[in-house]
Structure formats: C-alpha cells, structure tokens
Amino acid sequence: MPVSDVLLSVRDLHAGFATDDGHVAAVDGVSFDVHRGEVFSIVGESGSGKSVTAMTILGLIPTVEVSAGEIVWRGRDLLAVGEEERRKVRGGEIAMVFQDPLTALNPVHTVGRQIGEMARIHEGLNRKDAMVRAVEMLDLVGIPEPAQRARMYPHEFSGGMRQRAMIAMAIACKPDLLIADEPTTALDVTVQAQVLDVLIGIKDEIDSAIILITHDLGVVAGLADRVMVMYAGRQVEMGTVEEIFYESRHPYTLGLLASLPRLDDVGDEPLVPIKGSPPSLIHVPSGCAFHPRCRFAQIPGLCDSARPELRLVSGDAHLASCHYAETLEDVSIETLRSSADPDELLDTVSDP
C-alpha cells in the first residue's frame, strides 16, 4: 500500500435523512483516508450508504443532514467552507463519474461542448481552447476520430462511448480525485472491462486517486488497492485488497465472498447466500447491525448488545468491526461453503 500523502480524510461522518417515518442513518460513523494515486473501493449492498458517502463528500444531496464528522480535503474541512468554494472543488479538484451514461449527458449540447465547458468554468478557457481540450480528452479516453466525435450529440454515441465521454468530462480539469459511482453497471460486460481499463489508465496519466463505488467484487479484486466494506451505513471492514479477499475478519465480508460463484467451481457446489435482507436504516438492529443475519453471532451476548468498534485486527491497517474478529482467523470461504447445511449455522439467529 502506498503510504504517500493523504488527499482526503473523512472522519466519523454521520449523515442521514429526515423522513416521515423517522431519521434514516444513511452514513453512521464512517472514517477513511484516500491517498494520492490509489484506487480506494467502497463496497456494499444497495442502501449500505456507499453512494451517500460519496455524494456527501461533494455536497450533492441537499436533503442530507450531516450531523457530525469532518471531510478534510487537503487540509480544509469541506463541511465548513461556503457553497461557492465547494462548487470550485467539485469538478476542478474532485470530479465524479456517474452511474448511467445514458442519462448523465445533456441531450441538447454536443459532447465536445459539454467536456469543454468544464475547462471554461474551472480554468477560464475560451470556447476555442475548450474545444481543443475536449478533443484531447476524448482522445485520451480512447474515442476514435475525437475531433469529429466532439461535434456530435450524445444520442449519436453508444453506451460505452458515452461513459468514456463522461470520464473525459470528469478528467477535463485533471482532478486529484475521481469518484466513480458504479461506473459500469449500465454497460454490458465486454464494454465494462474496456471502460475500467480506461479509468485506471487515466488515473496513472493524470496522477489522481479514485474512489470506486461498486457492488461488483470482481471489479474490486481486479482494480482496487484498498477496500472498505459497508453495511447498514457503517464500516464493517477496511484493508488492502489482499487482506479483504484472503484474510477477511468480518462475517459479512466472508458471507459476500462465499456467495459468489467461482471459476474453479466444478458445478455442484452450492452458492451460500447471506440469509435475510439488509435492515431498515430507520430501525437498525441493536449492537452489531449485522447480527440478525450473522452465522457466528452470539445471541444473547455481545453481538446484540454492544456496537462493535472498528479496530485493528491484523497487519498495520486492516480494520474490522466484529467482536469476534480474531476467532474468524481460521475461517476461510472454503469452510463456509463446505459447511454441510447453511441453516445449521444460522439456527442461533432469531428474527429481530
């Protein structure tokens, strides 16, 4: 892990929404650092708070209430600065690549104009220089005949090309941090790989860091340097890719890994699901939020009474929030998958 300078430091972030049914704790005490040049991946199910975390960094959700925490970007707390300063950070220093390239480009402007607009806003380029920059950027993301393509409208682009155009737009001002929120979910599998290659290639080209938000563990394994796993708005585990995939110390992470089919499966291995479904963020279970679905939960006991702290479990930066993280040292995905009856492991679990 490159222990270079810290670009972004999120400290004990609490963010949520007020709804008619109560307060939704979408992000509940999340802390992490992103270092220059690394790919930091946030993984979790839908509703685990990974997108809200990213959007809160940029200040993009007007209805979100940040009740505590700090988001320190190069020494400045972004939660404390004014809207105009945040706007300048957005796009210029931290840029975002959106999920769905089919809807994230404005249909009435040419692609080149939209990419160039970034440079006009953040660097004050004139129309002509901005177009030159746009063509450069389209070339950088591997779009053939960039000069002609720049004059075309989004509807004349294919899905993969539009996502490349979105990336081109995000990197137009050479940001130090790119936030990619599930950048490939709207694309088909072959195009996904190409777009991810472009994204990683760009990172090296412009020397920026990437926060990659995804629920695709395959993508994470291939691209990320460090991984943060989220569940119910909380961090459950954080570490290098190797630590998360091979030495996982949290039952949720283990469960996720065990639920995936593998290339070396011969065909009759059952996939092991995580039983149940994610909790409502209005009524988060007591203690560890994962305990109602956990195979290893001690109930009644610590798991349903005390909220586990995120603590160092191995190495120098492998953190997990499980009371019994140490006992999981010998549990591998294989043992989980080979355990005769998944229900047997779950028989201590009572419904919340």
Next chain:
Amino acid sequence: MSMTDVPAETTLDASAARPLRVDVWRRFKRNRLAMLGLVMIVLLVLVAVFADVIAPYGIAERSSSFREGPSSEHWFGTDTIGLDVFSRIVYGSRVSLKIGIAATSIALVLGLLLGAVAGFFGGIVDTLIMRLTDVFLSIPYIVLAVAIAAFFGKSENSVILVLGLTGWLGICRIVRASFLSLKQLEYVEAARALGFPRARIMFGHMLPNALQPIIVYGTIAVGSVVLSEAALSFLGVGPQYPTPAWGLMVADGKSSLSNAPHMLFFPSGAILLTVLSFVFVGDGLRDALDPKLK
C-alpha cells in the same frame, strides 16, 4: 434516430450532427396548414416592413369620398372621415406585429425567468412566485388595461405593458413544471457534481431542454396578443386615432355596419387571418417538435 437520408460513410461528418433541426423542418413542411400559416406570417411581415411602398395613401390622408365601398381608387373603400381602409390596414400590420412581438417578448422573459427560478430552487421561492401568479390570474386583464391606460395614457406602449404583464403566467407555469422534472435528471446532477455554477445549469443546461413547449406557446401567444390588442382597441383603451390599430377600425366600422359593411369586414379579416396564421404555425411546431405525435 433517423439517419435515412445520410449516407453511411458521412455519419462522422459534422453535418450529420444537426438531425433535430432538419427533422423538425421536414415534419413541419408536411403540415399544409402550418405552411400556409408560415407563408401568411412572412407576407404579413413583408407588408409591415414595406408599408410605405405598398400603401397608396397615408394613415391620416383624407379623401373626398366617405364610407364608400371598394373601388379601383380605394381597394378596401373609405371610412367615415374619408381615410383609405386598405392603407390603414397595411400600416396597421405594423401596430399589430409590434404589439404582438413586444408583449410576447416581455411575457417570455418574465415567464422564463420566474418559472426557471421557481422550479429550480423550489421551497419558499417557488411558493412566493406561484402565489404571485395566482394574484395576477385573479386580475382580469381588461381591468388592468383600464388602470394602466388611465395611468400611462392610452397608447401602444400601455397595451404592450398590459399584455406583457398578463401573458407571462402560462409560460411561468410551463417552465416551472419542466424544471421540476428536469431537476431530477442525472445530467443536471452531473452538472452540479462537476461544479457548474447554478445560473449556467439553469439557463445553459435546463432551459434548452424546456424550450419545446415554450416555442409552441410563444408562437400561439403572438396571435392571441394580436387578438387581445384588437379587443382593447375596440373598447377604446388601446392606441388612439390616428394610429391605424385594427381593433380601432373594427370599433369604427360597427356603427356603419348597415350602410358600409366593408369598414368592419376588412379589418376583422386582417385580425382573423393573422391570429389563425400564428395558431396554425404554433400547432405545426407542436407536431413537428414532438416526434411521438405523428
């Protein structure tokens, strides 16, 4: 997307990047009524521009014949005080077009601005602007016209002010509704995420996407402003003699309906054709701009 009339090898050419305008014009051309309206509007504009050349007499140039029907000397006849009706209708096209375009422009600027602001910001701003439109909706424009005419005098400018101030309500509501839905779209969020200033998002990115219904509404609005102007002139709160307002001529003509029907017929006809033309073009644009309505 229709690329049927573009050969495959030129798809990368920049000329292929203008399919919308081309498509719209192609669909518009197919609509006969709309084309008829467009031709009449072009004629009307030409008449207004070249009124000096076309009109055989001045607007206050009296002749010795009164209330006489059409003749080779006075194509549309003369009125009670001996003015040439044809010349006055020709010059009147300037009045109608000026009022129609100026009042619609005021309405468009007010409606677009307030509607965009209301839809974009929402909350208390939205509530305030919407209540303001409610207030304006509850004032009959004729009452407002009389009040403004009493205050600023009866002139073309008063009529423009009245019709501009009452015409923006519909536009405001349309723009607000469009903005409310556009605000949810991902490219608007993407523009915010990439640090675009608010004004640029509103007017550079959202407004062009909200223009389609406004183009249609604005075109029809010019026609309805011409009609309202005629109504105000007819009631005597519009421009005064010797301004050749068509509504004024209709008002003059109604008293002579039994012995000189041409005095009523020709200016009414001019109003009718003008309003119809704008409505036809507006309808044509609506169909042409919406590819789903074929």
